[in-house]
Amino acid sequence: MNDKKQLLSAEQVDFLTEVMNIGAGNAATALTQVLQCQVDLVIPRVFIIADAKELSTLNNPSLPVVCARMGMVGDVSGGLFFIVPEEQKKDLIRLAEQAMTGTSQLWRAGLTSQESDDLKLSVIAEIGNIVTGVYLTAVHDFCRLNIFHTVPTVATDMVQALLDESLVRLSRQVQHIIVIENEFVVEEKLIRTFLMMIPSVESVNILVNSIGQARMAMAQDGG
Amino acid sequence: MQNKIEVMMGGGAVTTAPHIISSLGLGSCVVVTLYDPKWKIGGLAHIMLPDSNSLNGYHPPYKCADTAIATLIKELRSMRANPRDMVAKLVGGAKMFLSSEDSSPGIGEQNIMSVKHILSREQIPLVGKSTGGNYGRSVEFYLDSGKLIVKAIGQEVKEI
Numbered sequence: 001m002n003d004k005k006q007l008l009s010a011e012q013v014d015f016l017t018e019v020m021n022i023g024a025g026n027a028a029t030a031l032t033q034v035l036q037c038q039v040d041l042v043i044p045r046v047f048i049i050a051d052a053k054e055l056s057t058l059n060n061p062s063l064p065v066v067c068a069r070m071g072m073v074g075d076v077s078g079g080l081f082f083i084v085p086e087e088q089k090k091d092l093i094r095l096a097e098q099a100m101t102g103t104s105q106l107w108r109a110g111l112t113s114q115e116s117d118d119l120k121l122s123v124i125a126e127i128g129n130i131v132t133g134v135y136l137t138a139v140h141d142f143c144r145l146n147i148f149h150t151v152p153t154v155a156t157d158m159v160q161a162l163l164d165e166s167l168v169r170l171s172r173q174v175q176h177i178i179v180i181e182n183e184f185v186v187e188e189k190l191i192r193t194f195l196m197m198i199p200s201v202e203s204v205n206i207l208v209n210s211i212g213q214a215r216m217a218m219a220q221d222g223g
Numbered sequence: 224m225q226n227k228i229e230v231m232m233g234g235g236a237v238t239t240a241p242h243i244i245s246s247l248g249l250g251s252c253v254v255v256t257l258y259d260p261k262w263k264i265g266g267l268a269h270i271m272l273p274d275s276n277s278l279n280g281y282h283p284p285y286k287c288a289d290t291a292i293a294t295l296i297k298e299l300r301s302m303r304a305n306p307r308d309m310v311a312k313l314v315g316g317a318k319m320f321l322s323s324e325d326s327s328p329g330i331g332e333q334n335i336m337s338v339k340h341i342l343s344r345e346q347i348p349l350v351g352k353s354t355g356g357n358y359g360r361s362v363e364f365y366l367d368s369g370k371l372i373v374k375a376i377g378q379e380v381k382e383i
Contacts (some may be wrong), residue, residue, distance in 0.1 A: 061249045162359070164251050169330065
């Protein structure tokens with residue numbers, strides 16, 4: 001018996017992609033301010049993983065990544081993960097360190113340029129915090145959902161190892177994961193990041209219905 | 224020719240020497256291997272949950288510890304392996320993120336306890352393990368020797 005169901009229709013995925021596009025544009029603006037240099041965004045890709053096994057979207061369950069894990073609370077509950085492949089971590093941190101001076105946001109967040117590894121991971125957490133906030137604002141504005149994220153905890157390890165406990169806790173049966181792949185271009189470097197949204201089993205219907213309704217409303221407005 | 228079978232999260236496989244079964248990216252999940260050293264037949268399950276009673280309806284056979292081990296035993300028996308000769312090894316069950324609000328045993332620890340309990344009930348000895356901690360692991364199971372190679376980022380490769 002195949003209990004894999006399409007979480008969202010193709011049109012709904014398109015709509016969600018447009019919402020995330022706007023989120024991504026705002027994220028680029030926010031990151032430009034945070035990193036104090038021009039951040040451009042390659043159009044984000046949104047895809048839905050309907051089965052935890054398909055997590056090999058990231059192609060390699062043992063891929064080393066830095067992961068900022070946040071809780072999702074409000075109209076939709078669950079988990080949020082901001083993921084940066086390990087090989088990109090150095091670029092991102094170097095850019096962030098350049099920006100940790102004066103009155104920059106990172107400096108105000110209490111981060112200063114130091115050698116400590118923990119602090120470097122805090123940089124990723126803070127960037128994840130900012131990017132996630134921007135996306136959830138877009139979701140609020142377009143889908144009328146109040147979703148908040150909790151303070152990130154960050155770890156570096158194999159990507160699947162970092163996700164598996166949350167996958168199991170949030171839904172013991174079918175897994176629906178929304179993945180937003182963002183590529184940012186900063187100083188000619190391409191930095192690939194992922195934001196994964198895992199709604200809890202209780203919240204999945206709320207999320208789907210809100211997206212469906214918002215999409216219908218937009219279609220009716222001729223938008 | 225030696226084949227490498229890759230087992231994904233919630234999956235399992237059985238095979239014979241000279242092949243290899245591998246599974247990557249274990250966090251709270253556990254890998255259990257069963258091996259008959261006489262016939263060099265064995266199987267690997269990548270288990271996500273300690274107990275299938277928490278699930279309704281259909282679920283993949285290797286996803287939960289109880290059904291996974293039962294399935295492995297059944298499959299190996301059908302290949303003429305002898306349960307009395309079988310030995311088991313266990314890898315994984317880490318707690319990847321420390322959470323102050325969450326003092327209950329994590330899924331990792333529950334998976335470890337569940338597997339140990341079931342193996343003991345089946346009277347299959349646990350002869351090797353690499354479990355717990357706060358880091359991810361990948362496993363390769365060599366059917367010619369029964370050996371497991373366990374890798375973790377930033378650590379020496381371990382052989383159990």
